[in-house]
Amino acid sequence: MHATTTAAILALTSFTALTQAAVHTVDVGESGLTFSPQTLNPAVGDTVVFKLYPQHNVVSGSFSSPCLPSEGGNSSFFSGPFSNTENGAKKFVVNVTSTQPVYYYCAVQKHCQQGMVGGWNLPSSGDDIKAYASAASSASSASAPSALSGGQLQDDSQLASVTASPSSSSPSTTGASSTSGSATTSAGGAANTSNAADVMNVPGAMAVGMGVAAMFL
Numbered sequence: 677m678h679a680t681t682t683a684a685i686l687a688l689t690s691f692t693a694l695t696q697a698a699v700h701t702v703d704v705g706e707s708g709l710t711f712s713p714q715t716l717n718p719a720v721g722d723t724v725v726f727k728l729y730p731q732h733n734v735v736s737g738s739f740s741s742p743c744l745p746s747e748g749g750n751s752s753f754f755s756g757p758f759s760n761t762e763n764g765a766k767k768f769v770v771n772v773t774s775t776q777p778v779y780y781y782c783a784v785q786k787h788c789q790q791g792m793v794g795g796w797n798l799p800s801s802g803d804d805i806k807a808y809a810s811a812a813s814s815a816s817s818a819s820a821p822s823a824l825s826g827g828q829l830q831d832d833s834q835l836a837s838v839t840a841s842p843s844s845s846s847p848s849t850t851g852a853s854s855t856s857g858s859a860t861t862s863a864g865g866a867a868n869t870s871n872a873a874d875v876m877n878v879p880g881a882m883a884v885g886m887g888v889a890a891m892f893l
Contacts, residue, residue, distance in 0.1 A: 699724075
């Protein structure tokens with residue numbers, strides 16, 4: 677009985693932490709060459725949803741090499757070639773796995789050099805967003821990885837359970853598949869063939885939590 681109760685407490689604690697994860701939305705190019713908001717401060721376990729608008733993408737980078745993709749690691753991501761992004765219809769979903777600063781930019785044409793940069797958990801001085809934008813303005817070129825990575829493309833129906841409330845769960849990466857083609861930084865873009873992965877069903881998770889709670893009765 678003691679072991680069962682302990683397991684139930686641990687499961688309920690995990691469920692509580694899950695439902696308290698926050699969802700942060702970033703508009704990518706809705707109002708010109710901008711990420712809005714430009715910076716944010718998510719916690720580990722939160723989800724960042726990049727709402728993609730036409731002729732823009734998002735690529736993670738490093739402060740030391742502005743407008744160039746970061747090399748591997750858990751915080752590396754690229755939304756892939758853009759298509760079907762009218763009115764922000766397509767979203768790129770990234771899970772936050774670290775409190776370390778993450779810088780990102782748009783790799784289309786000269787957007788990065790023209791100030792289309794952003795980041796999360798950045799310092800308030802020194803290597804801040806203003807310094808990153810200043811360094812990016814002197815970059816000779818911008819580039820992106822060859823294929824979508826580090827996140828998932830979703831449409832509005834798949835994101836319903838994520839954005840239903842500020843305490844929605846992060847998207848599941850289990851069993852996700854991607855057949856994205858090569859990236860492009862041209863204004864025209866290329867067709868994205870990435871298959872969107874399922875998002876964790878919040879009502880289903882609540883049912884699990886209720887089942888756990890019932891174990892105490």
